Amino acid sequence: MSLTFLGRFIGFLMLAAIAALTGREYGLPIANYIAGARNSTAQDARFATRALVYRLPEQSPLSFTFSQPLTLFKLLIQPAVNADDHGRASGFVYGVKIHMYDATGAEVGAQEVYLHADSPDEVFASGEKWRFFRDRPEMVAGQDEILVESELPFVQADIEVLDEDQGVLGVDLRAYEQRPFLGSQAISAFLRRSKAEKRSLAAANAFPSDMLTQDEMTFLAANHWRPVGPTGIEGRDYQAFVLYEALLPAARRARR
Incomplete structure (x- = not known):
């Protein structure tokens, strides 16, 4: 050897x-x-829903064009924050400005809205649900709902960032319009939806979707909010990300 x-x-x-x-x-x-x-x-991480959200550009507004003249639309909005600030006790403050235009391009209304969002840790500690990106480093702070109204009808809304706390990396939102259905149109629109969509619409009702009366189906369809995408080309005019929403199981919520 x-x-x-x-x-x-x-x-x-x-x-x-x-x-x-x-x-x-x-x-x-x-x-x-x-x-x-x-x-x-x-x-x-029991996924409940996922949806596209659109990041507000820093130097230009994000534009939405609606299917018909409106006097009301809805925004779901939340800031994406630095992961190092996930437990900030004071939360995050940011502002947006919304301009509304009619079919001729004339501005018919404008609003400035300042919002306070709970930190990601506060949202998680609530025990109900939390939101997150699966392929991005930032974390999602608390979400707000804004109902934007105008006395005059509008067909376009431009939204821009006004100000944001340090640690806010971007503001993401979704826009919704109501589709006006009347009478039998509303019932037909409800019946054409998938089983999952019917369950979602009837979630707050005491009875399941297959036991609703015609009046209840009419009400649910007439008050349904439809998502609206931004104007332009993705990657050039706007950025779209997939936002996930997860629910804690009931047993874990009870232990909190």
Whole structure:
């Protein structure tokens, strides 16, 4: 047996011993961590919904064109914040300005709205739901709903960022318009929807969607909000991201 071979053999035995000691010391904790992470992912991140949100540009407004003249539309809006600020106790303050235009391009109304959003930790601690991106580094702070009204009808709305706290990396939103259905049109619109959409519309009702009266179906369809996408080309005129919403299981909410 050559000295070279003997040296290699002794080195192999030493490495094997180190690996065995390391596995004995850290193998079980690592395995438990992996199992726990998988279990947490399965239990905590129970996806409820996902939706496209649109990031407000820093230097220009984001424009939405509606299917008909409106005097009311809805925004769901929330800031995306630096992950290092996820527990900021004071939350985040930001503002947006909304301009509304009629079919001739004349401005018929404008509003400035300042909002306060709870930190991501506060939203999670509420025990109900939280929102997140799966492929982006920023975290999602508290969401707000804005109903934007005008005395004069408008067909276009431009939205821009006014001001934002340090730590806010962007403001994301969704826009909705109400579709006016009357009488039998509303019932037909309700019946044409998928089972999942009917369940969603009837979620606040005491009875399931297949037991609703005609009046209840008419009311739900007539008050349905329809999402509206921004004007332009994605990547050039606006950025779109997928926002996920997750719910805590009832048992975990009860322990909070």
